[in-house]
Amino acid sequence: MAADAILSYLEPILVAHPNLTQLQRLYAAKPVVLAPLEDVSDAVFRRICRALGAEITVTEFVNVEGLLRGCRNARRKIALADDDVLTAIQIYGADPERLAEAARFAEQAEPLFIDINCGCWVPKIAGRGAGAGWLRDPVAMVAMAKMVVESVALPVTVKTRIGLGPESHMPIVDLARRLEDAGVAAITIHCRTANMGHSGSADWSWAMRAREVVKIPVLVNGDVKSAEDAARAIDSTGCAGVMIGRRAIEHPWIFRECSALLREGEAHAPPTDEERIELCKRHLVANVEVRGEPHGVRCTRRHLSGYLSGLRGAAQLRRELNLCDSLDGCLGILDSYRARAAA
Numbered sequence: 001m002a003a004d005a006i007l008s009y010l011e012p013i014l015v016a017h018p019n020l021t022q023l024q025r026l027y028a029a030k031p032v033v034l035a036p037l038e039d040v041s042d043a044v045f046r047r048i049c050r051a052l053g054a055e056i057t058v059t060e061f062v063n064v065e066g067l068l069r070g071c072r073n074a075r076r077k078i079a080l081a082d083d084d085v086l087t088a089i090q091i092y093g094a095d096p097e098r099l100a101e102a103a104r105f106a107e108q109a110e111p112l113f114i115d116i117n118c119g120c121w122v123p124k125i126a127g128r129g130a131g132a133g134w135l136r137d138p139v140a141m142v143a144m145a146k147m148v149v150e151s152v153a154l155p156v157t158v159k160t161r162i163g164l165g166p167e168s169h170m171p172i173v174d175l176a177r178r179l180e181d182a183g184v185a186a187i188t189i190h191c192r193t194a195n196m197g198h199s200g201s202a203d204w205s206w207a208m209r210a211r212e213v214v215k216i217p218v219l220v221n222g223d224v225k226s227a228e229d230a231a232r233a234i235d236s237t238g239c240a241g242v243m244i245g246r247r248a249i250e251h252p253w254i255f256r257e258c259s260a261l262l263r264e265g266e267a268h269a270p271p272t273d274e275e276r277i278e279l280c281k282r283h284l285v286a287n288v289e290v291r292g293e294p295h296g297v298r299c300t301r302r303h304l305s306g307y308l309s310g311l312r313g314a315a316q317l318r319r320e321l322n323l324c325d326s327l328d329g330c331l332g333i334l335d336s337y338r339a340r341a342a343a
Helices: 003-009 011-016 022-028 043-051 064-068 072-078 096-107 131-136 138-151 172-181 205-212 227-237 246-250 254-264 273-291 301-307 314-322 327-342
Strands: 032-034 056-063 087-092 114-118 156-161 186-190 218-221 241-244
Touching: 032 043, 032 254, 043 056, 043 273, 056 064, 056 072, 064 072, 064 087, 064 096, 087 096, 096 114, 096 138, 114 131, 114 138, 131 138, 131 156, 138 156, 138 172, 156 172, 172 186, 172 205, 186 205, 205 218, 205 227, 218 227, 227 241, 227 254, 241 254, 246 254, 246 301, 273 301, 273 327, 301 314, 314 327
Parallel strands: 032 056, 032 241, 056 087, 087 114, 114 156, 156 186, 186 218, 218 241
Antiparallel strands: none
16 A cells, blocks of 8 residues: 555544544554665665555664764665655664754654664664663663654654563563653564564564553564564554564565555455566666666665565576676566566
């Protein structure tokens, strides 16, 4: 469901609840959200995911120090095109005052909201006090969130994990309540601890427990790999929506599949071979337009394993594409494959 479609879907909710904020109205529709993904959820990929049904998208996470000192890459990450609608900007850092300053700067790009990354578990980020590092001191985390909330006019949300490690260090339920008191507009909970990284299974029950003690929307994140997972996550937790990360990298069609199941109660057919080839071509062309060659070609490769999944001879096709650094060459390889498949 694209942006115009979800706004249409929201009409009865807007009429029934005229006092809700725009963000509350969006969450009332149980949205499916593209997660912030470093080196992935750039403007090109957000456009692809929106076209396939992502209802809210989030930028790559933006380092506040880089943003404030004028780093070109950080500034690129917060640039929103005219069609980059219903997109939030996520920022991360370890200094509350710099986070607040960066939020004010990012607000000028007119995103849907500002999201604070309090969940990245990567040691070089969390170890320096940013991302999930904030979970070491929930009191400081809440004070930081309050400072950011008070520094901007836009809604501020937080994406975090259930805690650092063992259950004795899982503050998420009390933390959710205190973040709400600090003025945070919504919380997305990745239902693993920071120490787990991406290992083990996400425990969605923690999102449910947090949701039960707050009035603001709570989104569930972690191990949502299919439309059926999205439906189960919402039904079992009562959360306001789901956020999808790693699965979208290889299978962005998950957004239209979720929309079909959640909105119409019907399963959407998987992508055809032709759709898979066309998405490869479209992503390659768009990345080269933005990044040039060969970088635009190379940064598309992380998606190819998933895009080409299930095609006859997919392994050989990926090998050929991975050895080619030119756009014309890659397009030729894909066209040749399509011609052979049709013969």
